[in-house]
Amino acid sequence: MISPQAAGQSDDKPAAKLWTGEFLVLTACNLLVFLNLHMILSSLPLYMRSHFHAGDFYVSLCTSLMALSAIVARLFSARALELGKRNVILFGGLAIALFGTVGYYFSATIVALLVMRVIFGFGFGMYSTTFPTMASDIIPRNRMGEGMGYFGLSTTISMSIGPMIGMWVEKQYGFTPLVVIGSIFILILFPLAYRLISSKKRKQAVQQEQAYSANAMNVPTQQNAVQSAQTDVATTALSDAARKPSTFEKKLLLPSLLNFLMSITYGGLVSFIALFGSEAHIANPGYFFLFNALAVILIRPFSGKLYDRFGPKALLIPGAVLLIAGLLLLSLAHSTLGLFGAALCYGLGWGALQPTMQTWMIQVVNPHQRGMANGMFLNSLDLGVALGAMILGTIASATSYTSMYRYSVVFVALYIVIGAIYMVKAKKTPAQSQSVHIKVD
Template identity: 40%
Template structure:
């Protein structure tokens, strides 16, 4: 009996380590900070600064562009300094720029602060997932990324609703302070858990968690090997492209659902994100396990149909019942697609490539959000919010056609 237990333990290595839990919670706080403010900028810009829809789009795209640049540079910075030093600087920038966001009384300074925030967020959202992906057992990559991804998805769902509620009740200044506090809470949590790694340049007598110590030892030896192999392979950029298409639809929710709810006279439009969160909680771990056993296609096709249906229902919404149905459909689709695409990319990568691959994945999210903010903002300017959501479903149809093409290409080869 003991032999069978030991064999099962070997077959299923530990996932829920102290470092995994801590990094997952830290990721939640970082994305909670992002989502609380990102979803309310449309209300702040149009209500407090007398801005227009194009200014809302610019605030979203400015942040996304600098986040992409920061992610591209983070790999180089990690080579020069330790991960904990780079992460500390990134989190400090994110906290400071969040706290300053309520000060500008005109659009231009706010855009500059959002650009600065993108740098801090880009660093944090690259280093943390890289550390996580390096301590997840390879045999449980889909499951591990699925659970870790809950931090992002829950923040994407709870954050907007929380942000809207806080802003309506207490104002944007309180919201910015709360967002900065979420980032500051990450420092003691990461330090106490032992997740923070001290620089190897310091005197080397201190102890560090075994899994992360091994990562730090291997990194220096693997940097040279990883540079010889390009990450721009089909197995990486094809899932990243699909993620960008999905992120375009999410950009429309972040940028415009608050003002869309005001136009429809739905005072509790933030409930969209709450019901979205509930379905994500249910489907994300299940999607990860299906991926580990059956691969990505069985997850992606039905999930893309759910997102398409959600956009169409949202575009015809006239009451809270239809809004909730749209939220549930979107949660099922979005909560299944994102971890599947990320695990797909990581499964085909070597361990030393995890940092670059995670950077590519999150950059594809920001590319989609940036393109969506600008493109959907233009559509809104010339049509309406309901037409904009209707047309955004086209991107998921393209998503489905790309998957069908991939299946056909694989069978043919």
């Protein structure tokens, strides 16, 4: 666990800024990344049903294959980020995802569409790991919970309004304009990413020039020489650590498992909410995601500060209870008002828990392992969505979409049991073993 002191401790100055230009651009990039993903993801079930007469199995397969290919891509992307191959992963991933998105238009069969989903997922897995890693590198450590909370808000808002936008565009104009919009979003990411890289190079050049000027103007004393030598040793150690293959951090297992369990429920939402709307005779089921986004915006400023003060334990159980309430209310909904209540509860729970998991995972690893931590976070999210779509789709085929959402509560109940066990054990653990994991291997 991360203790309150550890969560708030930092070597950064108290006045360190969070809302820098670089942070804002990174957040905007992340917004576009997931907006593109969820606009198309939510619209594919209806498109596949109307154009290919696909059943629930193929609908869930379309979601699952994309998520699984993204997981495979992140297995090597995290290590490449540690080795400094950020630009290759970022721009290579964008190019592959753009090819996959444009390929939807030319997919004349369901097999071709599934192939394009795999290609897109591979590219998405590459660049979706890069932006959060860059964000965690520039956020002051004593504001990590708050900073990743606001950064993660872009992910959650995209997951909330993306499906609503996607279903509306497809209903009004068809699937092709949706593909065009998604492709434009990826194209916009190219100049934004280039701006981030150029800005970083300029900062490094200025820092090197300042260091050179200081060394040229000052004659080092014996004390300065010792300090300089110590700094060189520390820098070399960090560099060597980055070059070594990273050992898997066991502390990532628990938050990954919890993130996986809660993501299963989202897989059922994003894959079948449109079909559930038809079954429940709800005219605009996409409004669920709009109301969900409003709830996320309401809770996010408070949840990040709670995390920084008390750690993840303050949010785990309350957030899970809200998820359960949202799913049960959704299963009972037969009107827009019912959707509103369900989305409000689910959004409050999801908005509190998702950034909690990501920040938790970032803080239990060494700084050079943040790529691995973000990869684990996104992989557990995608794996949950992928398996959730398949498992819950099978349940829906045997019962109904209404029953499916009730059965999905089981996964959140398991989340609560595991979280409660963790909290009980954490109370018996010495404070020093609960601190943030910062060391040089």
